[in-house]
Amino acid sequence: MNSSTSSTSSRLSRRGLLMCAAALACPLGAPLAHAESVYPAKPVTLLVPYPAGGANDAVARLIGLKMGENLKQPVVIDNRPGAGTTIGTALAAKAQADGYTLVLGSLASHAVSPHLYARPGYDAVADFAPIGMIGVVPLVLVVAQDSPYTNLKSLVEAARKQPGQLNYGSSGNGSPLHLGAELFKQRAQLQINHVPYK
Incomplete structure (x- = not known):
């Protein structure tokens, strides 16, 4: 357990103890004075550091829909793409740590x-404090259906015969797709050009 996990656990333990103490201090049948004793008491924002319409956005919308049903509060999807996911993620880091701003x-x-x-x-x-994993996404190499490359072996052979003549696309410089393809190129000793997309 690292120091941030243990400090999060301590905060949760202290909060739990304080709520128990407050409950014991109230006369039986008296409501707690804490206005937001039930979470969530208002809509929850799920920040998505990716553009709308992509795979991460689709996952966030599905999760947000089910979360909203279970929590009985709307979950608002807020797309904040850019700078390799740092714009939306930094916004989440600066949000009040009250559970009403989450980040994918x-x-x-x-x-x-x-x-x-x-x-x-x-x-x-x-x-950040993780609350759960919602999915695992494999990196997959695909080609057009009418491509002459029908398997990985034929693609590697073509790349070796024509160094620097083949291209591959990714979701952007420094993205997991880009880094995964570069690792593949390095291990296979290939020269294939990277074409980053936004």
């Missing part, structure tokens, strides 16, 4: 971008 964290936001940007605007470990 990812490999990009919490493992890659903090090492690629000198000042991402947040500490990926100290500024």
Whole structure:
């Protein structure tokens, strides 16, 4: 357990003890004075550090819909893309730590971008408390259906015969897709050009 996890546990333990003490201090049948003793008492915002319409946005909307049903409060999806996920993630880090602002964290936001940007605007470990994993996304190499490459072996052979003549696209510089493809190129000793998309 790291120090941030233990401090989070301490805060939760202290909060729990204080709520129990407040409940015991009230006369039987008297309501607690704390106005927001039941969570959530208002809409929850789920920050998505990706553009609307992509895979992460689709996942966030599905999760938000089910969360809203279970929590009996709306879950507002707020897309804040840009700068390798650091814009939306930094916004979440600066939000009040009351459980009403969540962020869809990812490999990009919490493992890659903090090492690629000198000042991402947040500490990926100290500024966040994970609440659960909602999915695992494999990196997959695909080609057009009419491509002459029918398997990985034929693609590698073509790339070796034509160094620097093949291209691959990714969701952007420094993205997990880009880094995964670069690792593949390095291990296979290939020269394939990267074409980043926004």
